[in-house]
Amino acid sequence: MKNLDRIAPYAVGLLLLLVWEIACSAFKVPSFVLPSPMEIAVALYQNIYVIWFHSSQTLLTTLGGFVLAVIFGTGLGVAVGSSRMAYSSLYPLLIGFNSVPKVAIVPVLVVWFGIGIVPAVLTAFMLSFFPIAVNVATGLATIEPELRDVLRSLGASQTDVVRKVGIPRSLPYLFASLKISITLSFVGSVISETLASNRGIGTLMTQASANFKIPLVFAGLVVIAFMGIAMYAVFAAAERRMTGWAVRGSNFAVGG
Amino acid sequence: MKNLDRIAPYAVGLLLLLVWEIACSAFKVPSFVLPSPMEIAVALYQNIYVIWFHSSQTLLTTLGGFVLAVIFGTGLGVAVGSSRMAYSSLYPLLIGFNSVPKVAIVPVLVVWFGIGIVPAVLTAFMLSFFPIAVNVATGLATIEPELRDVLRSLGASQTDVVRKVGIPRSLPYLFASLKISITLSFVGSVISETLASNRGIGTLMTQASANFKIPLVFAGLVVIAFMGIAMYAVFAAAERRMTGWAVRGSNFAVGG
Amino acid sequence: QDLKPVHFSLDWALQGNHAIWALALKNKYFEENGLNVTMDRGYGSGDTVVKVAAGAYDIGFTDINAVIKFNAENPGQRLVGFYQVFDRTPNSIITLKKSGIAKPADLAGHTIGAPEADSSRIMFGAFAKANSIDPASVKWVSMAPNLRETMLAQGQVDAISGFSSTSVFNLIAAGIPREDIVVIPYSDNGLDLYGSALVAKPEYIEKNPDIIKGFVKATIEGTVALLKDPASGMAAIKEGDPLFDEKLEADRLAYLMDIGVLKSKAFDENGLGYIDPAKMETTIKTNSEVYNIAAPAADTVYTTAFLPPQAERMPPK
Amino acid sequence: MNPLVELIDVSLSYAGTTALSGFRISVPEGSFAAVVGPSGCGKSTLMKLVTGLLPPTSGAVLVDDKEIDGPLNIVGMAFQNPNLLPWRTTLENVLLPLEVVRPARYEFRQKREEFTARATALLKMVGLENFADHYPWQLSGGMQQRASLCRALIHRPRLLMLDEPFGALDAFTREELWDVLQTIWTEQRFTTILVTHDLREALYLADTVHVMSARPGRIVRSLDTVQFARPRDEKTFIDPRFNEAVLELREEIRNQRSPPDMQSLTRAAE
Amino acid sequence: MNPLVELIDVSLSYAGTTALSGFRISVPEGSFAAVVGPSGCGKSTLMKLVTGLLPPTSGAVLVDDKEIDGPLNIVGMAFQNPNLLPWRTTLENVLLPLEVVRPARYEFRQKREEFTARATALLKMVGLENFADHYPWQLSGGMQQRASLCRALIHRPRLLMLDEPFGALDAFTREELWDVLQTIWTEQRFTTILVTHDLREALYLADTVHVMSARPGRIVRSLDTVQFARPRDEKTFIDPRFNEAVLELREEIRNQRSPPDMQSLTRAAE
Ligand SMILES: Nc1ncnc2c1ncn2[C@@H]1O[C@H](COP(=O)(O)OP(=O)(O)OP(=O)(O)O)[C@@H](O)[C@H]1O
Ligand SMILES: Nc1ncnc2c1ncn2[C@@H]1O[C@H](COP(=O)(O)OP(=O)(O)OP(=O)(O)O)[C@@H](O)[C@H]1O
Numbered sequence A, B: 001m002k003n004l005d006r007i008a009p010y011a012v013g014l015l016l017l018l019v020w021e022i023a024c025s026a027f028k029v030p031s032f033v034l035p036s037p038m039e040i041a042v043a044l045y046q047n048i049y050v051i052w053f054h055s056s057q058t059l060l061t062t063l064g065g066f067v068l069a070v071i072f073g074t075g076l077g078v079a080v081g082s083s084r085m086a087y088s089s090l091y092p093l094l095i096g097f098n099s100v101p102k103v104a105i106v107p108v109l110v111v112w113f114g115i116g117i118v119p120a121v122l123t124a125f126m127l128s129f130f131p132i133a134v135n136v137a138t139g140l141a142t143i144e145p146e147l148r149d150v151l152r153s154l155g156a157s158q159t160d161v162v163r164k165v166g167i168p169r170s171l172p173y174l175f176a177s178l179k180i181s182i183t184l185s186f187v188g189s190v191i192s193e194t195l196a197s198n199r200g201i202g203t204l205m206t207q208a209s210a211n212f213k214i215p216l217v218f219a220g221l222v223v224i225a226f227m228g229i230a231m232y233a234v235f236a237a238a239e240r241r242m243t244g245w246a247v248r249g250s251n252f253a254v255g256g
Numbered sequence C: 001q002d003l004k005p006v007h008f009s010l011d012w013a014l015q016g017n018h019a020i021w022a023l024a025l026k027n028k029y030f031e032e033n034g035l036n037v038t039m040d041r042g043y044g045s046g047d048t049v050v051k052v053a054a055g056a057y058d059i060g061f062t063d064i065n066a067v068i069k070f071n072a073e074n075p076g077q078r079l080v081g082f083y084q085v086f087d088r089t090p091n092s093i094i095t096l097k098k099s100g101i102a103k104p105a106d107l108a109g110h111t112i113g114a115p116e117a118d119s120s121r122i123m124f125g126a127f128a129k130a131n132s133i134d135p136a137s138v139k140w141v142s143m144a145p146n147l148r149e150t151m152l153a154q155g156q157v158d159a160i161s162g163f164s165s166t167s168v169f170n171l172i173a174a175g176i177p178r179e180d181i182v183v184i185p186y187s188d189n190g191l192d193l194y195g196s197a198l199v200a201k202p203e204y205i206e207k208n209p210d211i212i213k214g215f216v217k218a219t220i221e222g223t224v225a226l227l228k229d230p231a232s233g234m235a236a237i238k239e240g241d242p243l244f245d246e247k248l249e250a251d252r253l254a255y256l257m258d259i260g261v262l263k264s265k266a267f268d269e270n271g272l273g274y275i276d277p278a279k280m281e282t283t284i285k286t287n288s289e290v291y292n293i294a295a296p297a298a299d300t301v302y303t304t305a306f307l308p309p310q311a312e313r314m315p316p317k
Numbered sequence D, E: 001m002n003p004l005v006e007l008i009d010v011s012l013s014y015a016g017t018t019a020l021s022g023f024r025i026s027v028p029e030g031s032f033a034a035v036v037g038p039s040g041c042g043k044s045t046l047m048k049l050v051t052g053l054l055p056p057t058s059g060a061v062l063v064d065d066k067e068i069d070g071p072l073n074i075v076g077m078a079f080q081n082p083n084l085l086p087w088r089t090t091l092e093n094v095l096l097p098l099e100v101v102r103p104a105r106y107e108f109r110q111k112r113e114e115f116t117a118r119a120t121a122l123l124k125m126v127g128l129e130n131f132a133d134h135y136p137w138q139l140s141g142g143m144q145q146r147a148s149l150c151r152a153l154i155h156r157p158r159l160l161m162l163d164e165p166f167g168a169l170d171a172f173t174r175e176e177l178w179d180v181l182q183t184i185w186t187e188q189r190f191t192t193i194l195v196t197h198d199l200r201e202a203l204y205l206a207d208t209v210h211v212m213s214a215r216p217g218r219i220v221r222s223l224d225t226v227q228f229a230r231p232r233d234e235k236t237f238i239d240p241r242f243n244e245a246v247l248e249l250r251e252e253i254r255n256q257r258s259p260p261d262m263q264s265l266t267r268a269a270e
């Protein structure tokens, strides 16, 4: 069981690649529409240094934006989740802001901050703070009043309640939102790079696509996907350590 | 208190517009970089029919994609949240898939499904199912074992447990994810429209931006933001009715 | 000595013709003219116009047609061209042999793909008028620039419009034989307009005449070096951009020279950067008709004040 | 009579804690068994084993002569913690088993009114007729416990498991509910296992009272109560044999416990 | 002695339910008050009012002669439900008040060892010394209740509020903890309000036992227990006046209740 668990993601991944490869050759999908995994692998192999050069930058900007998003998103979530006023006044604005495709805002950033790392970090940040804020806010707003009363009966301040009950209680959902947010951070920095940057996977992708090297575009995508998965592995480890209590007797343990 | 609550979002919104307007004129921001609210309002007013023509299409495709995302995301979330196998095999793949900017995938869709409504709907769907799946999965994985045991002791099937405890228990987080997802749906359909479509706010925006009518681009953005807020109002009403139990004694009610 | 910093934006991702400035950088032509130039890739002519107008860049390489349009929309923020790099616009209709389209008149009843924003699509009205076809007789399909060739190759549209120098090579990359590709250039079919130029804000030009002069000089030196030895130009770009495909871009450059864009009879006779006032007048008039704007005065669109004497800007034989 | 529930040499270990060890019990079909024992000796664990919520670490749990390998569907259980679902009203909570167990779940729509009437009658019985539409968090602790009892009874289970069902009730409400339970049991004769700390409750309701040792728990004494005629009522309490039995059980439990640490007490009180 | 807690004509209504009405009580500083009454009469509500968790609908709640307008910070409270935080071990749960109340919170880091020793001593006292590192969901119901009692005592509150703190314990553990509580109280003399259903517990521990009416609750009788000398011990139980007092309280509560509906009982049992 334990072993099967460890193999499963690779097995499913491989299966997917296989289906993709076969479908590509069976339906004769041209490589400039959707390259087959083999073609992508070749492009990846041939351009590995270039890809490394660009992807390291993307990883950096993504993490920068993500860290900002975690800090700001948690703060915003705490505000929105613990004050009715903040909830009713900020939520609609946030929704409005987030419905807007950031592609339209990147040019503004570029004009203000110049081409380079700043717009990418800011775009990654703008795309990814919202899920964190929403989940933290929901976590705080749905704390069992009984648990909150335990702290309030000790004369705890609102901040104490948030720190001692709110945050731990919402941790599983904070982690859930981190999973969503990291993916959005990647999307954000890559999009910003596609629109204005001299380095990064986004740059690589526009350049490759301008030269009609579609397999290289997809090689870039694959690298992003892997970086996303690597980040996920980090969170998953932290999550297991910090929120074990929340999944204590989950279905996972049935029969155990 | 109640009244203040109702006014708050408008007040904050107005304040924001005011700051924006003042900043634009104070720093002499040219309108082709960031138009002031007044300029946007004028563009909105002058092009109201065109905007309506395009935005109605966007609303439609967005809702289409969103509905698909809700159905598929919930299903996926139930699978991932209730089977350890699905969890460990699908999560990494999902993260990988979602880290990839969909801009790169839209062309594939366009080639397969032709230019029109289908790629937009699919893009909206692809962008927005993940938060729903993550939150539903987290909701299911963190059900209090005590509540699950109530059902299991009746010989309930896994499905019963999910239906009678899992879903209701996770509803607040399902709503949280809907708020995230609807914004992503809008982003998705607009992005797809920017890449290939003859109708929709995305089309309007590329067109306007090519003609250097940046205020009109922002007018489009404003309309999207408002559609997002309108959708939020719908969810908020449903949420109040369906998850009142979860915020029963929340801070909101302190002193009440 | 003190080098003056200049931020320079190209119109698009690095392509063969951009070797003009890659060589100017590599061979220190800019430095010799007192300039410290940072060069960034661009994201479309329209975008470059906006970035120069907004002050994010000092100088841009962009389509003069886009400048005319931008000036009309933003009279207070206008840009001025000070050196014409492309003698003609590479805008064309591109199609495949099997479509049966060989001349403009054949387009009637067909679908053409292009971004709404593309100058080729916007200019189509004028192109249609010049060739006496009804603009309403073709059906346009909107798509992102890099989707064009795919859609044509896949048969989702009958033709596309755009820069032939881009589309032809993308189609070849997609596995279409060169001889199956049909190009109908606007400039050979009654719409002989100017193409891309170096542009800047008039205030900038006024304040920094030396920079402009120096930039023009370096550009001419770079062009001469490139025309003499295209391969060295390709190598110069490749140094900074490992993704650069030297062979493809050498072909593209040769193509641009062949079709009279970068190397033309007018340039050969009158020197690089030469502007024929009559041809520029046509360019301005055509744009004003297409965009339904008052034709701007020629001196608000371009200036030749910074061109060195003809003898100093003759292309190599 | 055949045993409905039989545990043979069962032991159960949680990570780090052995809750039950060498546990044996046999509960005949239709009988009423009570289990008493010191806090933390494994009574709730026993309940989970019998309903199949937990598999034993070793030994066999037989129900209906078959070794069980998962939750059963003949059971009604009132947990030590009422565990009402907070998104359902009291009435909806009580109706829950009928939405799940077979065959009631298939008839739920068409028999909704009948089922609601049944639930309402049960709620009335425990004094909650006015709280059917309240949510659990609007009920007092004792009221929640009573609602939970109704939920355990509504689907007329063959096997009723009660884990301290009256712990949060005052003496009178509690004694009334004893009679309520006794009446229903006499009518329906479902097999019942009751965990309680109240020895009078155990003796009053059960056919056999099982005394458990301290952790790891096993049964050290089983006391029959046939000498108290059914139906039992206030007269049973004044039967001297009844009070003797209470004292006897008391003594038995005392022997199972270790005295508290009075030294540490003094230290903590310093 | 000055009253530490005084409720004057307090009433409290939840949406649809009046829990308390015309409620008056006065608890002198340093005294031990017990509150008994039928299930659902408003005892837990009273506890929330006194700690400031709920504001009264009308009337005044005075603590230290000041009308309170929010939670106090002189209180230790053991809720009816143990309400331990599931992400903290037993020890960490017990330490929680020291991380919150002043001045302990400021000294928490530097006195961590001293505080841990204090918590460990308390846990030992209630028999949980081996479970300090277990999580609440690894404890039995009674063990959770004992941990919750430790949490209420750890910060040596001036006002101790106990809502049925021994409800889930067997008779012996319970009686031992009575003595534990009595010893600590005698040492520290904090004011205590104890809600319980066990009349013997109330009489054994308290200076005054208050009997509440059925909902809407108010106090209908207050019984002094000065006649039972402190410290009380097993001899108190055999004092005939003690058992008389138990019966008297019993009678008082019986009068406050309405009998159950035996008709609906028969219907439900059909
Ligand atoms: N999920 C669990 N994980 C680890 N240990 C557990 C778990 N559940 C119970 N235990 C341990 O098993 C032992 C028995 O617990 P159980 O709940 O069965 O006791 P109990 O007899 O019901 O006690 P009480 O009368 O206090 O309710 C205890 O020592 C407890 O700590
Ligand atoms: N949050 C609430 N909302 C609405 N009604 C409530 C709420 N809390 C308690 N009540 C009602 O107030 C009344 C008194 O409840 P309370 O919990 O104070 O009773 P109690 O005396 O502690 O009972 P028990 O002995 O059963 O614990 C009950 O009728 C209950 O239904």
Ligand SMILES: Cc1ncc(C[n+]2csc(CCO)c2C)c(N)n1
Pocket: C011, C012, C015, C017, C043, C044, C045, C046, C063, C066, C090, C117, C118, C119, C145, C162, C163, C165, C166
């Ligand atoms: C040689 C050459 N090929 C392609 C482009 C691409 N490009 C840049 S802007 C634009 C559209 C006009 O706004 C297009 C098609 C170019 N500039 N120069």
Ligand SMILES: [Mg+2]
Pocket: D043, D044, D045, D080, D163, E140, E141, E142
């Ligand atoms: Mg128990």
Ligand SMILES: [Mg+2]
Pocket: D140, D141, D142, E043, E044, E045, E080, E163
């Ligand atoms: Mg209570």
